[in-house]
Amino acid sequence: RLHSPRMEPPRASAGTPAAVRRPGARPAAALLIALCTVCAAAVSADERAAVCALPAPSVPPDPTRCAGLIDDAALPAGGDRIEAWIARARREAALARHDLAEAALDCAVAASPPSPDAALKRRLLRARGGLDYARERMPDALERLQCALAISSAGDDREAEAADLNALGSALRRLGDYRGALTTLTESLEMRRATGGETGAVLNNIADVYRELGDRVEAMRHYREALAAFRDADDSAHAAHVLESMAVVVLEDGDPAEARRRLEEALASYRAERRRDFELRVHGWLVRAALADGDFDAARRWSATGQALALEHRLAAPASFTLQ
16 A cells, blocks of 8 residues: 555564575575574474464354355356455455455355365465565564465465465565565566566566665666556556555656646546555545645545545545545
């Protein structure tokens, strides 16, 4: 998310998981595993295993509710209900419906075997880490994502490993570890390019790091590359996120007219996707851009339409909107 509250750098965690890295390890993942090993040396094997264990729900999920969270009729023949719950959890987390996401994940964990295979365990950990990230629980997200990377880096699925590196790099950025974030994200980008994978998300994350470091030139260069990648993939929703980020950079650089143009383009995409929460956030930036441009009538209009949007859809106004 754009302009999330900056968090203090994380303290060393005694529960960081250790993992064995295969020969020829890549730098970022190898460094991560080495650091994890040092941290893990201070705790028992049981404690280390607990970090990477799938968190069991405190109360067994209701089977009727679990059945209602997926559409069995829509599953293909032999379709995997666990994967359907994981997919539902990711969709709900993306829409900030965290309780529903957690319920779907609880169903997936409850239906999983006691000792799931590595691939399933990784997907469950990634989904749980993604939910922790969405809830701003960054230390918890970091632990889950480290566990997922330890699994993927031990296998042969480079796409999965690149995805885990990207997610981990984003969490490190949110925790203020910009050096670690850049190292991890750069490795993910190199891996994606080597395999022909999608690069928009990792380019956007790298741009976010440079922006927080105050390097606007590098930030805008990576945002432009990310925007082109998302447009090539016909991914208008993520392209809108990049446009919003670029708009804030140019606004802070003193070009409110260009910022307004980019923000209105992002707003149109969010409206098409029915992402009302993102619409409201953009309204706040549009108020700020209009004020910076001396257009007080437009600022009042964006303020009024934003308040109406929040009221209609029962949205909690983000701080950026309330401030403006």
